[in-house]
Amino acid sequence: MKTNLLDLDAAALAAFFATLDEKPFRARQVLRWVHQRGEADFARMSDLAKDLRAKLAGAARVEAPRIVGDSSAADGTRKWLLKVDGANAVDAVFIPETGRGTLCVSSQAGCVLDCAFCSTGKQGFNRNLGTAEIVGQLWLANRLLEGPRPVTNVVLMGMGEPLLNLENVVPALRLMLDDNAYGLSRRRVTVSTSGVIPGMDRLRDACPVALAVSLHAPTDELRDRLVPVNRKYPIRDLLQACKRYLEKAPRDFITFEYVMLAGVNDGDAEARALARIAAQVSCKFNLIPFNPFPRTEFRRSAPERIRRFAQILQAKGVTVTTRKTRGDAIDAACGQLAGEVADRTRRGAKLRLTEAHA
Ligand code: SAH
Ligand code: SF4
Secondary structure (H helix, E strand, C coil): EEEHHHHCCHHHHHHHHHHCCCHHHHHHHHHHHHHHCCCCHHHHHHCHHHHHHHHHHHHHHHCEEEEEEEEECCCEEEEEECCCCCCCCCEEEEEEEEEEEEEECEEEEEECCCCCCCHHHHHCEEEEEEEEHHHHHHHHHHHCCCCCCCCCCECCCCCCCHHHHHHHHHHHHHHCCCCCCCCCHHHHHHEEECCCCCHHHHHHHHHCCCEEEEEECCCCHHHHCCCCCHHHHCCCHHHHHHHHHHHHCCCCCCCEEEEEECCCCCHHHHHHHHHHHHCCCCEEEEEEEEECCCCCCCCCCHHHHHHHHHHHHCCCCCEEEEEECCCCHHCCCCCCCCCHHHHHHHHHHHHHHHHHHC
16 A cells, blocks of 8 residues: 555655655655645656656555535635545535635544534544545645635634544644645644543644634533533633643634524623633634524524624623624535634734734
């Protein structure tokens, strides 16, 4: 079986080249060919010696997941459906904006955590994606989209819980950050977690990127129901883990995601309780209108309710953005937060404003 180079971060690629009796700088050259130029064919890596090209062709391959669906919405949002061996398809969604483009990446096929309002959770757990399958989404998007470096931001907010697959997620993150690969800054790469505390600590030590935490409820009683992993890692402990993460985070705040479920977690009382949580850790809130899917018991909060909820938080000094729904026609959100990134990228500007006032 040939080694898939998309599975290897810079260190692993250098180690692989050592087994081929090749120097580390050759590995860096190939890293640039594969990730910066999107080249999969060793024969076309023109500045490599012919015998090295042949050696690589015999021992290695560059293989991303197979695209089985490709759809675009009028607003430019694009969604790919990717077939991964022995599992259901996963998706990757690209959201263009002026001056930036955000790719929403999946980390698992399915998810074991079974949040009440999540269609991925309802599909059950299939398996972890490998590093090549995770970074391969970025590799494909850059190849298929127009223009130089179309993807400027990555969010791990597609299918799956990234912190339950750190073994494969961390090398993929390292490639996203590597100057010889994608060269994204840590603040332009965001991992979203439902609150898997040991994973938060491990990510903090291995590769601290921007962190989003799916809070969705201000009390353990309600969060136990919506986000079952809360029974293991309750809110008080989660907030402590957020503080530990911030010691090394590339941003000085945690983004709390909060899905707006009509009549469930969207009342004035919940907003006030959230403001008390927000006072305990440097954070900002992202309100996400619920994205309905077949057979769900939940409904999306009305726009007026979401506005009022945001106002209560803002009145208490909390920075809040509300997701704008995007790519609806192609179901880009698909139970996930693909559309959320449209706000996420704007938030940077908003936050700087807030800081300037502080
Ligand atoms: N497992 C991670 C990351 C993937 S889900 C996590 O839970 O954070 C990304 C975001 O989409 C999470 O905030 C999740 O709660 C949210 N989400 C899931 N289903 C949704 C739905 N139907 N509508 C709106 N947001 C949803
Ligand atoms: Fe898994 Fe995230 Fe969906 Fe919860 S919201 S089931 S953690 S993918």
